[in-house]
Amino acid sequence: MIELKSYAKVNLTLNIGNKLENGYHTLNSIMHLIDFYDDITIERIPSDKIEVDVNMDIPLKQNLCYKAAKLMRSKFNLNEGVKITLNKKIPIGAGLGGGSSNAASVMVGMNKLFKLNLDKNQLIDVAKEIGSDVPFFIIGGGAHVSGTGELVNPINDLPELNIVLVYPEFEISTALAYDLWDKKGSCSIPIDVGNLNSVQRIASNISNDMQEVIFSSYEGLQDIKEKLIQYGALNASLSGSGPSIFGIFPDEQSANSAAEKMKEENVTVVVTKTILL
The missing domain is CATH 3.30.70.890 (GHMP kinase, C-terminal domain)
Known part of the structure; x- marks a missing residue:
């Protein structure tokens, strides 16, 4: 079993650019994790299913934990099932990146659980298929985020706020x-x-x-x-x-x-x- 804290973020800056043909906008943003988080556990189960137990009413197919687990299984040919338990404290639709953070945590957790040995760049390549904020949560801390969210450059010397x-x-x-x-x-x-x-x-x-x-x-x-x-x-x-x-x-x-x-x-x-x- 893997236990994770799935942290929220704030946008210290957010500059929005052009809308692209794929519907995403280009952006420049300085994001930072804050000490406010959901709790996630991930464990193997003796089936080929993905189970998600969450304390809020989120339809399974719309849950980014489920989407992340499904994508990881598909990309890396994982046959075993997983059970994800999500205790949400970060509100939904609040501008805090809760769902994206959950997706990133599931990816990081499955990387450990199944000993895939993927580095952060490899995880980001998968993360950007889920949502524009997900790559940031793979890196964490403070970072300058650009492109459509896939370009994440850490900033390690920002003071505590x-x-x-x-x-x-x-x-x-x-x-x-x-x-x-x-x-x-x-x-x-x-x-x-x-x-x-x-x-x-x-x-x-x-x-x-x-x-x-x-x-x-x-x-x-x-x-x-x-x-x-x-x-x-x-x-x-x-x-x-x-x-x-x-x-x-x-x-x-x-x-x-x-x-x-x-x-x-x-x-x-x-x-x-x-x-x-």
């Missing part, structure tokens, strides 16, 4: 978000990674091309961002296509204080940090 993560009780489909952006969005200039060498510089440079479109389409998100800043965040931003908003705080104490105030706003609040795994 104290984060308050806030998400309201609704989902935003990534596909719908990009449809909105295609109609109303505008591109911005990517941030120079060299400018992100301190907490203050990171906070002043966080940005998301999706933010204006999402804020204008979903009531209350702008207010969450403003309240995080009012309660002491150095800055705050939408993560991915939302609806999660994260604030960067100068220290853990100020993050905890802001979180207590935000809990009065009928939203879910998580105090966390960036991690280098």
Whole structure:
């Protein structure tokens, strides 16, 4: 049995480019894992099936754990069945990459379980067939992500960030978000990674091309961002296509204080940090 922590991410920056013929957009993004995760176990079973036991109502064929396991079995001629147990804490459709992280964790876990000895580049070649965020989660930590998500360059010297993560009780489909952006969005200039060498510089440079479109389409998100800043965040931003908003705080104490105030706003609040795994 393999046990894994499947971490969420935030987009410190997200610059969206052209839409390609395959439907994907080019992007430039600086992503970072945060210490907020789902628990996954993977074990062999005496059959040729893929079983997924999850604590949320996710149809099997739409579960990225299932898709990842099915693809790994097909690519590497694995005949044995696997049982995947997924305890989800990362909300679905929240801009935190939970499903993509789950897929990457299953791939990493099956690589260990079946002793395939695949390196990260080989795993990325498979991961990009599942979704644009999945290659990042194979690498983890902090990284500059470009292309359609398949180009992942680690950034190992970013300072630790104290984060308050806030998400309201609704989902935003990534596909719908990009449809909105295609109609109303505008591109911005990517941030120079060299400018992100301190907490203050990171906070002043966080940005998301999706933010204006999402804020204008979903009531209350702008207010969450403003309240995080009012309660002491150095800055705050939408993560991915939302609806999660994260604030960067100068220290853990100020993050905890802001979180207590935000809990009065009928939203879910998580105090966390960036991690280098």
